[in-house]
Amino acid sequence: MFVIGSGGKHLEDELRELGGEVIEIELRKFPDGEKYVRVLGFGREATVISSTFAPQDEKILELLLIGDALREKGFEKLRAVVPYFAYSRQDRVTKEGEPISVRAVMRALGLYYDELYIFDLHNPETIKYFPGKGINVSPARIIADYFREKLGEGIVLAPDRGALGRARAVAMELGLEYSHFEKRRISPTEVEIRPVDIDVRGKNVLIVDDIISTGGTMVKAARILRKLGAEKIFVGVTHGVFAEGAVERVSKAVDELAVTNTIPTPVSKISIVPEILRL
Ligand code: R5P
Numbered sequence: 001m002f003v004i005g006s007g008g009k010h011l012e013d014e015l016r017e018l019g020g021e022v023i024e025i026e027l028r029k030f031p032d033g034e035k036y037v038r039v040l041g042f043g044r045e046a047t048v049i050s051s052t053f054a055p056q057d058e059k060i061l062e063l064l065l066i067g068d069a070l071r072e073k074g075f076e077k078l079r080a081v082v083p084y085f086a087y088s089r090q091d092r093v094t095k096e097g098e099p100i101s102v103r104a105v106m107r108a109l110g111l112y113y114d115e116l117y118i119f120d121l122h123n124p125e126t127i128k129y130f131p132g133k134g135i136n137v138s139p140a141r142i143i144a145d146y147f148r149e150k151l152g153e154g155i156v157l158a159p160d161r162g163a164l165g166r167a168r169a170v171a172m173e174l175g176l177e178y179s180h181f182e183k184r185r186i187s188p189t190e191v192e193i194r195p196v197d198i199d200v201r202g203k204n205v206l207i208v209d210d211i212i213s214t215g216g217t218m219v220k221a222a223r224i225l226r227k228l229g230a231e232k233i234f235v236g237v238t239h240g241v242f243a244e245g246a247v248e249r250v251s252k253a254v255d256e257l258a259v260t261n262t263i264p265t266p267v268s269k270i271s272i273v274p275e276i277l278r279l
Contacts, residue, residue, distance in 0.1 A: 001043050005050025005066055007059040008081075010264040014273040015049075027062070037065040045077040046070055048113070049276065053241070053263040056086035060105055067112025079115040081279065083262035083272055084239045088122040089211075103129040117279055119262050119272055120166070120210045120238035137275060139260050140166070143236040144173030146258055146270045147206050150234060154204030157181065157195055159221045163209050170208050170236070181221055193224055201229035211239045212259065215246035222253040234258075240265040 002022045004012050016022060023041030030036055035058065048066050052059040063080060070078055090101035103126070109116060110131035119137045121127055127134035151174065158167035158180040171178035179198040186192050207221050212235075222233050232255040240247070240259035247267055250257045261268035 001041065001046050003039065003041075003046050003048045003066060003070070005048060005059065005062050007051040007053060007062075008049035008083075010261060011049060011083075011271075011273050011276070014271060015276065018273060018277055020273075020277060025066070035062055035065055037062060037069055039066065039069045039073060042073060044075060045079075046075050047079040047081055047279075049081045049083075051083040051262050052086035053084050060086060060108070063109060064112060067109070071112060078113045079117065079279075080109055080113040081117045081276055082109075083119045083260075083276075084241075085118045085121055088118075088126065091123045091126045100129070102126045106130040106134070117276075119260065119275075122210055124165075135279075137279070138169055139238045139270070139272065139275070140169035140173050142260065142270050142272065142275060143208060143238070144170045147234055147236055148174060150232070150256070151176070151204050151206050154206060154232075155179070155198060155200065156206050156208060157198075157200075157221070157225075159207060159209050159217045166208050166210060170206065181224070193220070194228065195225075200225055202231055204232040204234070205230045206234045206236055207254075208235075209237050211241050212237050212246060212250060213241045214243045215250040218250045218257075219253045222250075232256075236270070239263055240268060 002020050003025055026038040028036050050063055087101035087105050106129040115133045116130045117135045120139050121136045124136045127136050156167045156171040156178040158164045161180050164180045167178040179195045182196045184192045205225055218235050225233050235254050235257045237259045239262050257267050258269040259267055260270040260272050
């Protein structure tokens with residue numbers, strides 16, 4: 001049985017249509033802004049779905065309140081599906097005195113939830129901070145399925161070496177070649193950024209990554225690919241975090257931009273709901 005938090009409302013209709021059983025929940029705010037949560041159903045096990053896009057802190061707190069309410073009602077096993085996990089990019093101390101924010105949020109959720117499912121966690125290793133069973137769900141299959149026909153015999157690229165695993169996973173689904181962009185210093189003053197060991201001339205290219213924020217990374221990659229003679233350029237990303245104007249910037253630079261619906265956006269064309277039902 002599913003419980004849908006405010007970060008999962010955009011997934012609810014499809015979840016019900018595909019046969020997901022949903023427990024009713026009342027979610028509102030007190031006049032002073034505090035959250036009010038009331039779970040109306042009963043049971044022993046529940047899967048709470050809520051993605052923690054902005055306002056992130058409210059959604060994280062709501063997940064804790066829902067967890068507390070479910071335990072209070074006697075639910076014995078709780079799973080949290082948090083498709084986009086806020087604070088996942090703050091995964092290390094870069095200046096003394098900082099927290100490892102992703103660890104703090106995972107530990108807090110561990111107070112209530114036995115299992116945690118996240119789609120394409122920014123740094124997959126950080127799932128270890130969740131005290132229970134933590135699973136990082138790959139979106140490779142659904143991204144590959146969406147672009148399969150459009151991409152044809154094209155290639156899959158990651159915008160940097162860090163995202164190579166993502167490109168590899170999508171390419172394996174499609175049976176295509178893959179690579180990543182890399183900076184190469186050609187002289188003391190010149191740096192060249194280009195895909196490593198792969199020729200994109202005349203080929204369709206799919207660039208994959210976990211997050212688009214400002215869109216700067218994708219726009220830069222698309223410009224380089226155009227210069228190198230790529231045919232069609234597609235962008236398939238898991239989380240459309242999208243700063244102001246980013247959808248337009250990236251859409252203008254490429255032939256098609258599609259992200260999954262871990263976050264609801266105008267270009268969330270790839271649904272994670274079938275994957276949730278398979279967990
Ligand atoms: C960075 O490590 C992430 O994987 C993305 O590449 C990054 O968040 C994209 O940011 P932007 O869209 O602002 O270039």
